[in-house]
Amino acid sequence: MANEKQRSPRRYGRLVMAVWLLAVACVNFVPRQGWDQDTGPVVPHDSFPADCSLCHVGGDWHTIKPDFVYDHEAETGVPLDGAHENAACLLCHNDRGPVAQYAARGCGGCHADPHLTRLGANCSDCHEERSWYPRAAIAEHDRTRFPLIGAHAAVACFRCHAGAEVGNFAGAPADCRDCHGADYARTAVPNHTAVGFSRQCRECHLPTGWQPARFDHPGSFPLSLGHGGLTCAACHTTPNVFTGLSSDCATCHTDEYTAAMDPSHPAAGFDLQCEACHDTRTFSRALWQHPAGFELTFGHAGRNCGECHTGQVYVGTQSDCASCHLPEFQAATAPPHVSLGFSQDCEQCHDTRSWGSGNWDHQFPINGGDHGGLDCFDCHNNPANRQLFSCIDCHEHTESQTNDDHDEVTGYTYTTAGCYSCHPTGDN
């Protein structure tokens, strides 16, 4: 370091000396420019008409006639557009030097470059000739490292380019944080700084607005479905503490668990692991599977738990049909289950789709043929016991006729049991 400090002044000393020598050489050996009496008026008149009065008012060469008109494009081939249309001739044609020398440099020949040559020589890429106001600045910004999409279109230039008003656009960084550092710092919900959120705003936010934010929550707890769109504070209730929060459902959903009445989860002794029955879409529809052996299919599906588990008692509920359906059994009239002595095991005749007509399989065919269309009581004609039936009481054949038909049948008796033993399906 010490050596550098020693060398540095020496180096600059040599530089200054070289510049000084060059200056001395120029001063002494190169002739200086000077006033030329033949320079003529400020504007060279070599090619002008001889009639001075065409342009000048009499008596004052410095004043152009008020009605003077000059078609610059027609006369010189150089159109004067925008503000140049009405500019005074001497603004360009003066004795700074030949106008061609300045025209060769384009706009920069006459106009000082507030951008310090950083943006090139094509001023008209951005500026209007009339007012210098940037043309289509928002659209043209697409070519830069930071297209003005979304909310950025309406933001004043000076908001990002602090030196915009003096033409200083250089070196403006294009990272979100460069302009939005203050937004990041002041955001309290959640406190981005405290949490240590990424400073790349685009990782969570769209350029169309801060909300909604799309935070990439840890994979162990994806913010899907019902957890999407929530404010951070809905779960992370301790201000600006976003670590150490358990992912157990009960951490946040104890209130819902306690308040659930159908079924009453505490009363039912349900597990606090909500995901055992629910997904994150909604609590109103549980995905719980009823224990095997009593699947909640068809008519049992979608029922309120309390319809079966009365009194908020969910354990010890009998799974036999009559435990719930005894009233229906007793009220059934077609056929009257009770009087017919039907089994209370409903599933012998019914499934859980609907009570319907039942699908009991009559042992003796009554769905067609000679015995189709009979009323139950035509056969089961003993009011004391409807399980009993009679073949001879309703049969169209009389005993004499039947006896004649069976005179060659050994062991024939004219009794119901006799009929059924030989004709279990009613066929001849």
Next chain:
Amino acid sequence: MVAFARFASVLLLVASVMAQEKVVAVQVTAATGTSVYLNHGRDISLQVGDRVALFPPGAGQIEVVVRSLSHTSARAEVPPGVALPPVGTRGEATVVIETATERRSRQQRTVPEHPPWTRQLTPHDPQQPLLVPTFGQRPEERPMHIRGRWFAFGQWNRDQRDSASSDYLLGRTGLRSDVQNAFGVGERTRIAGEFRERRILLDDVRDETDQTARLDLASVAFGTEGYAPVGFEVGRFLSPHLPEIGLLDGAEVVLRYQGGVRVGGGAGAYPRPFPARDSGDDVGVHAFIDYTSDERRSFAAAAGVQKTWHRGAPDRDLLVARTEWRPSRAWSILANAKVDLYSGSDSIKGRGVELTELLTQVRYRAKTAGAGVMASHFTWPELKRFEYQFLSAELVADGAVDRISVNGWWRPSPKWSLRVRGDRFEDNSRDGTSVSASADVRDVFSAGSSIGISAFRSEGSYSSGPGARIYLQERFGAARVRLTYRWHRYTLDALVTGDETFTRQSASASVSLPIGERLDVDFNGERWFGDGEDAFAVGFYMQWRF
């Protein structure tokens, strides 16, 4: 009878070969000193010495004598003691119409030999009329002249998506003026400054309002003329010789040598490149040399050096180089570069040399077609001076932006023009490309009207997608109206939820209204709408030149 006939024939013959007099109406176009200028000259056969009768309104007839002539005007002297007739005074000149015989006689007259010319005249173009040499006035001999402009500008931007709104208001008014020879020593005094107020009204954030008055330029320059052997400027100004160093509060001198060499230097403080123009923290010296080969600037080159101190501590050591080469009227090649020299006290860059900025531009510009390529390289220099906002150590250490732009245009007819353009950028963390093609046709509905359509596509690190724009421009008298519609469909990539596509539309209108020759008023408005966007901007610009 016969004798009379002979006499009459002789009279007719004489009359036919003798000059004829004719009375021609003239008018005074200017009056100064003891002379009046007439709107006719040799075109009506007026000759030096002719007398012209003038009839000034409200006064008696006066007689003036023609002293000098051009083809279409004449200068005539008014008799001493007679008041000058006003411009517009009518008169009559009795002129002699030259006959063919006289013309032949004059043409055959021998011309005496002119004595040798002693004055060296500049070479004369035989295609141009031969003029009486004119003589210029030195700057200090010229009258004081003030030129400049005053402007006022206002803009209101509002973003009103959903229920939130953001407003940005900016108002500016300023003056820029050049005064020539105010002190009678041929100097030029330049002053430019403005006052501005801006307001930022954002939801959930305290409103911001600030006013700034600033002086952009305030300098007096001597020897600004191209021929002046010495030029000197003092005050606040932008160095015309080394603009790369920015605004200077100080002084600069330039020595101009024959052959196009200029050498100079300056010293002073460097105001910060922000609207407040804070000055005083950074001071320095600079020197330069530049060379221009000829009037067309076929070749020009400049080199400069700057040394600055920030609050007393050494800061920037900068070399600047600039060159222009125009091998023909159509071609131009430009380049300028900044090289920073770092010493051991620069903690981030360390000791060394760095090409901080480089810009090269090649242009071809013919009558009906042109093309150009521009490439640039930019790095953030290590400065103690506050020159760049949002500057981080990482950016200073490794930040760099490279750009290249290619464009071409073709005018197949005076009405039609076609343009294409491609841009590419690359920095440490992103890169992008954009291309566009456009067609414009002029004088569609009326002279000065035009229609243009363009299509573009950009592929950036933030967004990518196609777009199109159409505009219509029409003149109504001196006023110019321009309507533009733009459509842009862009996809945001690398979002946590995957790519998302948005559509933006914008419509804008602007009216430029010249009022007289000195006043211009522009109004403009633009509205953006589409997916997630609802914003507008309205503004005006007014400028009065004097």
